[in-house]
Amino acid sequence: MNEDFLTPxxxxxxMLDGVFSSYREAHAPLAxxxxxxxxxxxxxxELGLVRLTGAEDKGGSGASWVEGRAxxxxxxxxGVRVPAAENDLxxxxxxxxxxxxxxxxxxxxxSTVAIVDGNGVAKNVPWAxxxxxxxxxxxxxxxxxxAEVPAARVRLTPGENMLGEPRDTIAVELDSIIGSPVxxxxxxxxxxxxxxxxxxxxxxxxxxxLDLALEYVxxxxxxxxxxxxxxxxxxxxxxxxxxxxxxxxxxDSAFTKALVEGWSAEGLDFLVAVxxxxxxxxxxxxxxxxxxxxxxxxxxxxxxxxxxTRAALAWRGEYGAVRSWDLQVSAAARNAGPGGLxxxxxx
Amino acid sequence: MSGTANIMxxxxxxxxxxMELRAEVRAFLAEQRAGGRRVWAVDSWLSSWDEDFSRELAxxxxxxxxxxxxxxxxxxxxxxxxxxxxxxxxxxxxxxxHWIADRQIAPSLLKFxxxxxxxxxxxxxxxxxxxxxxxxxxxxxxxxxxxxxxxADRVDGGWTITGSKVWTSGAHRAHAFIVLAxxxxxxxxxxxxxxxxxxxxxxxxxxxxxxxxxxxxxxxFNEVFLDGVFVPDSRVFGExxxxxxxxxxxxxFERSGPExxxxxxxxxxxxxxxxxxxxxxxxxxLGRLVARVTGLHQMSMAVxxxxxxxxxxxxxxxxxxxxxTTTEGDVADYADLLLGDGSDVTSELTRLTTRAVDQRxxxxxxxxxxxxxxxxxxxGMGLR
Numbered sequence: 001m002n003e004d005f006l007t008p009x010x011x012x013x014x015m016l017d018g019v020f021s022s023y024r025e026a027h028a029p030l031a032x033x034x035x036x037x038x039x040x041x042x043x044x045x046e047l048g049l050v051r052l053t054g055a056e057d058k059g060g061s062g063a064s065w066v067e068g069r070a071x072x073x074x075x076x077x078x079g080v081r082v083p084a085a086e087n088d089l090x091x092x093x094x095x096x097x098x099x100x101x102x103x104x105x106x107x108x109x110x111s112t113v114a115i116v117d118g119n120g121v122a123k124n125v126p127w128a129x130x131x132x133x134x135x136x137x138x139x140x141x142x143x144x145x146x147a148e149v150p151a152a153r154v155r156l157t158p159g160e161n162m163l164g165e166p167r168d169t170i171a172v173e174l175d176s177i178i179g180s181p182v183x184x185x186x187x188x189x190x191x192x193x194x195x196x197x198x199x200x201x202x203x204x205x206x207x208x209x210l211d212l213a214l215e216y217v218x219x220x221x222x223x224x225x226x227x228x229x230x231x232x233x234x235x236x237x238x239x240x241x242x243x244x245x246x247x248x249x250x251x252d253s254a255f256t257k258a259l260v261e262g263w264s265a266e267g268l269d270f271l272v273a274v275x276x277x278x279x280x281x282x283x284x285x286x287x288x289x290x291x292x293x294x295x296x297x298x299x300x301x302x303x304x305x306x307x308x309t310r311a312a313l314a315w316r317g318e319y320g321a322v323r324s325w326d327l328q329v330s331a332a333a334r335n336a337g338p339g340g341l342x343x344x345x346x347x
Numbered sequence: 348m349s350g351t352a353n354i355m356x357x358x359x360x361x362x363x364x365x366m367e368l369r370a371e372v373r374a375f376l377a378e379q380r381a382g383g384r385r386v387w388a389v390d391s392w393l394s395s396w397d398e399d400f401s402r403e404l405a406x407x408x409x410x411x412x413x414x415x416x417x418x419x420x421x422x423x424x425x426x427x428x429x430x431x432x433x434x435x436x437x438x439x440x441x442x443x444x445h446w447i448a449d450r451q452i453a454p455s456l457l458k459f460x461x462x463x464x465x466x467x468x469x470x471x472x473x474x475x476x477x478x479x480x481x482x483x484x485x486x487x488x489x490x491x492x493x494x495x496x497x498x499a500d501r502v503d504g505g506w507t508i509t510g511s512k513v514w515t516s517g518a519h520r521a522h523a524f525i526v527l528a529x530x531x532x533x534x535x536x537x538x539x540x541x542x543x544x545x546x547x548x549x550x551x552x553x554x555x556x557x558x559x560x561x562x563x564x565x566x567x568f569n570e571v572f573l574d575g576v577f578v579p580d581s582r583v584f585g586e587x588x589x590x591x592x593x594x595x596x597x598x599x600f601e602r603s604g605p606e607x608x609x610x611x612x613x614x615x616x617x618x619x620x621x622x623x624x625x626x627x628x629x630x631x632x633l634g635r636l637v638a639r640v641t642g643l644h645q646m647s648m649a650v651x652x653x654x655x656x657x658x659x660x661x662x663x664x665x666x667x668x669x670x671x672t673t674t675e676g677d678v679a680d681y682a683d684l685l686l687g688d689g690s691d692v693t694s695e696l697t698r699l700t701t702r703a704v705d706q707r708x709x710x711x712x713x714x715x716x717x718x719x720x721x722x723x724x725x726x727g728m729g730l731r
Contacts, residue, residue: 329634
């Protein structure tokens with residue numbers, strides 16, 4: 001199997017690093033609720049990054065999720081918080097998949113997506129308060145419906161995750177909007193994509209924690225030598241590397257399966273749950289050990305470590321708590337039964 | 348690029364051809380299990396010795412798979428062998444008899460053996476009839492392998508070997524083992540120099556095998572005493588003085604294999620059986636463990652992909668082994684925490700759990716302790 005297409009373009013990677021690092025240099029992250037820097041968003045749009053994976057005939061850049069993932073990872077690496085994944089990989093994808101038209105022609109509009117309940121309410125909608133439009137999905141007797149709603153028509157109660165990223169509660173008057181039918185499988189795909197986006201972000205944050213620690217220990221001197229030479233410290237780092245590898249491998253496997261066999265591939269739900277469980281528990285070890293390595297300075301606002309450790313903790317519980325993913329894997333194991341357990345894992 | 352990106356090779360999915368092979372093995376194993384005449388066990392690769400089963404597997408082409416046809420093997424790929432072995436270990440099939448010969452000795456013979464040695468040993472290994480041990484550890488050389496004291500002295504036409512080897516699994520039933528011995532005096536500035544490997548047949552004069560009984564009363568380990576055992580030049584293994592390079596060159600294969608992940612998988616399966624029957628509650632910890640085993644399967648698949656491509660995988664293999672052997676043990680402990688004198692579980696679950704907690708300490712010791720492996724990982728990241 002030729003899997004070259006799973007490697008993002010080197011020029012794109014370099015460009016992404018350049019864009020996010022120069023933005024980051026000029027804009028230290030603030031505490032409190034984050035807002036979207038519209039100027040930066042416009043810059044991303046000019047570079048074709050706002051709808052990176054959208055079809056070209058719909059104003060997108062026609063890139064794949066491999067590039068989409070690279071963009072999300074670059075943002076994590078530089079600690080830049082933007083709704084790139086929500087706008088492009090989730091809302092943008094579902095809009096195009098359903099064939100609903102955007103509410104306006106503004107190319108750099110910001111969108112997010114929410115699956116609301118029968119009352120039109122959804123909690124913890126990422127970036128809703130900063131969005132121009134919200135793609136709303138809801139269930140009626142006949143099946144799922146979706147519509148893109150201007151943010152102005154949505155009642156919003158602000159909320160944030162521990163990073164300050166908007167995670168707002170929205171309420172939509174479902175009676176007042178006309179929805180287009182959506183296949184249940186499309187909604188299932190949206191859930192998979194959403195969950196896996198967070199696994200990608202958690203994995204990237206864990207890798208960055210490792211990289212930061214690897215830069216630090218050779219230069220931090222205690223007892224007359226770099227702490228890198230202390231076996232106890234080496235063990236902390238080895239365990240960070242091990243858990244991070246598990247997070248990356250499980251996320252990669254689900255991602256690769258989705259790209260090779262499609263987002264409706266048999267068994268993908270299980271692999272996504274596995275990735276979320278593995279990445280979620282990996283965060284426990286990595287966050288603990290990384291802070292242990294850095295000592296007190298790692299707990300300060302000034303130090304960059306929290307941009308990765310707090311991010312990993314914030315994201316690992318989004319689109320489902322770690323425990324809920326564990327339970328999903330448990331249920332899959334029980335349903336597979338003793339005769340099917342191994343086939344569930346190795347297929 | 349980040350540090351971990353350099354450690355783990357990219358994900359490697361199961362191909363259709365590999366899935367077909369797995370299906371064949373699954374069908375065979377299901378048939379065998381239905382027959383019910385064999386023990387399906389925890390840690391079966393170390394302790395379930397069944398020579399008939401080894402021969403049956405060989406007849407189907409699943410022993411010595413990567414050995415070229417001209418030496419009696421099947422000429423298949425490393426990844427195909429990996430798939431078959433995973434399937435065997437997932438059910439706890441009794442593979443101990445041929446395990447070392449198949450995993451370690453055959454590839455080493457192919458790499459370092461003389462033409463005559465290959466012709467002498469490989470066909471019988473691939474037939475599932477020739478069983479081997481490993482002669483590395485000594486009473487005073489565990490993790491610090493370079494400190495071995497077993498001595499090889501040059502004599503007319505060969506070498507004489509004197510010393511003792513310990514933890515030699517299956518030596519009381521095996522035919523031969525490969526002994527690591529010091530063939531030149533220790534140079535403290537180059538401790539890894541002066542080591543060589545020798546093929547010793549266990550029936551030879553001067554070889555004495557004494558059992559070491561495990562804490563649960565089982566016997567699979569032995570101590571092997573070598574008292575001036577003569578090894579002709581034709582049974583020197585590889586090059587004199589290159590023993591260290593030879594034993595360390597294959598560690599990626601040994602450390603990332605399914606036996607570092609699946610030793611307790613039959614127990615995990617039996618837990619699921621009990622959950623499905625309503626004897627145990629469904630809890631999140633089970634899912635955490637199943638997810639971890641799945642992630643480990645994916646990691647070892649990724650490493651096997653790298654090894655197949657001829658890439659070095661020492662560090663990623665160490666990562667798999669540290670986490671895999673810890674997780675195998677976590678499965679044992681999870682089961683043990685569920686069971687008590689008030690439990691209404693299957694007797695099979697009780698049997699497998701007892702077995703697993705007894706075998707558990709060995710998981711993180713054999714094939715490189717977790718402590719040594721963390722050092723390997725640290726070195727791989729440039730800290731040593």
